[in-house]
Amino acid sequence: MQAAGSAAAAEAEAAAANDVYDAHPHSATLKRLEQSSGSLAASAIARMDETLPWYRAMPPENRSWIGLVAQAGIAAFTEWFRHPETPQAISTDVFGTAPRELTRAITLRQTVEMVRTTIEVMESAIEEVAAPGDESVLREALLVYAREIAFATAQVYAQAAEARGAWDARLESLVVNAVLSGEADEGAVSRAAALGWNSPEHVCVVLGTAPDGDSELTVEAIRRAARHAKLQVLTGVLGSRLVVIAGGSDNPLQVAKALIGPYAAGPVVAGPVVPDLLAATRSAQAAAAGLKACLAWQDAPRPVLADDLLPERAIASDPAAREQLVEEIYRPLEEAGSALLETLSVYLEQASSLEGAARMLFVHPNTVRYRLRRVTDVTGWSPSDVRSAFTLRIALILGRLADGEQPS
Template identity: 80%
Template sequence: MPAASANSKSEPSPTTEPSGKSPAPRAGRDRPGRPAPRLTAQERRNAAERAERRAATLKRLEKSSGKLATAAIARMDDQLGWYRRMPPEHRSWIGLVAQAGIAAFTEWYRHPEAARAISTDVFGTAPRELTRAITLRQTVELIRTTIEVMEEAIEEVAAPGDEADMRESVLVYAREIAFATAQVYAQAAEARGAWDARLEALVVNSLLSGDADEGVLSRAAALGWGQPSQVRVVMGSAPDGDSELVVEAIRRAARYAKLNVLTGVLGKRLVVVVGGDKEPVHAARALIGQFAPGPVVIGPTVPDLLSATRSAHAAAAGLRACAAWPDAPRPVLADDLLPERALAGDQAARRQLVEEIYTPLDEAGSALLETLSVYLEQASSLEGAARMLFVHPNTVRYRLRRVTDVTGYAPSDVRSAFTLRIALALGRLTSAAEPGRAGV
């Protein structure tokens, strides 16, 4: 007996390894993920009954789909005033969507485990124009109405005992169709935004190139451009980064400032066409934070969009000439850069200086031109100019005030004196080029 006892101690237990550890799980029986236990007879009968009820419900649902779609459309016509006011073509589209939605639910109910693109099944029957003709809010109302009709028909459509399962299926499908609707409208908004951005850039480029015509007006109107009485172009350097983000930042700033704008990034330049009756510098300051560091130039105000080419050309010329005036304000008017633009070869600026300064002074009498010339170019004071002209200093003072009245520029101001001096030089060159006209 003791020997037997000793042998019994030395033999390993069937539930332990010789080392004392638990045995490894046996393949096919103890491993995790082993096949599910076989169903009992009662469980098999219950599963068969559920499948039979679901098949009966599916058959009744297929027969009732047309009736459900008709009921949904009738309720829309009864409850949704905007639906009744829609043109027949749009109402037909909505009818197609309602029918497709119920048909898609039927197919989804047949194969609930299959992943299907509900948006394609439902919204693929209607043209893309539907998202423009019907707002997202209206689409939500249409879906809610259709789902309500389906929920109310559950007792009639579902097979006896299958009502709860069908009600749960309708709720799950309603969630899926809601996400599909959001996806369709999000994709439409993205596509429309990309198209609008390209169209907006085309309008801005047409204004810069001088190709503005009635087609530009129609394209601008499609972008929401109104008919402002004042238009100007603001131009500066574009910041680094995604141009779409830059354009969107300009739009946000414009909405906040209640400005009507068209904008685009053209190469390294950020161009904004601003409409509205706000003072030009004040309007530009509302947008200036979106420009890259450096000068920002405001073109002259014009009466309409077709005339904005002139404002754009002046702003572009001013941007090129800003290097000659390092202390220029930001933003700066293109008209304040007339002397720098003239020196840079801008013919429009040269004509403007002659027409707005030299010609009015010439027509006001030779005394004003002579006095201004002596004061700016030969003398450094009123007294010095008076001695050279052999007149009293008060006479010089009076004539210089007349120069300010005629031109808007004060000879005693350093910046204005620079502009006047450039205008005098250009006026003399113009006079010398015209036969029979002598300059001062």
């Protein structure tokens, strides 16, 4: 009884298939196409192995997946030819047979070569597969199918690129936030490496106000400017601030000028150069403190270095700026001798007058002039410049306060 039932079912399926063939306007070609699908797939794989060097160099697992994609493509064309009036989800039928990782294993160019090879094999077999008189019909159907498979290929890679882009954006945001918050560690370095960061020797952070509108467009504008300036960047919009971690240049002011275009109106501050990404937190904190203190310097250039804002940062209670002023200005002057400190103090108190300082010190004006040149050599700041004089005055005040706080 069971055998009889199985035979009846087989006969029913065969009858249904014959009905489908009989209803198709090109039933003979459809039958021959189904019968030839296996040999066509084998021929396509053999052609790829013969003409595509990258296919031969791939591991066996990936080659097997590509073979399945080729077979699925030919099977999808057969189904397309059977029901030309029904839209087919080609991307699902063809590329759904392979894992998502295949889009990472082979490039878009390689996929196009694979599809072209398969279509060429099918096109070369039209004379053998098509029933007499159906050659032009089958060729036209293959042309339409080739167009659709091309769009499906582009869609698959576009979706993969969008997914990778969204993931990369989240990863980049994590790295930028870690640097800005002082939490950068080896994990942040690893994530940056996954984004293509090649650990340049010179790194600095540039901060400013982010423009209104789409932050993705702003980030892309920064990347274009960085490519033009031959810089590596990690960037992101955090709240109202546009943060750029730039590598590849030991001149932070030049970096800021190269990247300033996408920033909104307002101050743009470049932190000092540091040796690597782990130390970029120091540059970011200096830039953030400078951005906050920039309000106190109405005539500050744009962009401006965080180190040029040391006095404003010190007044705004930035401990790093206070320590830097003491260690880089006051202590060297102190070590150079009391005469330099005394001369500088008196000169600044006398409204930058050489003669007035000379009278107060009971020395010749040339002596005062010589000592002031020595101050410039020791500190890098010129007492005759108004801005530098302000910085030196703040450094002297902080140095004396630091000395007063030390136990006697």
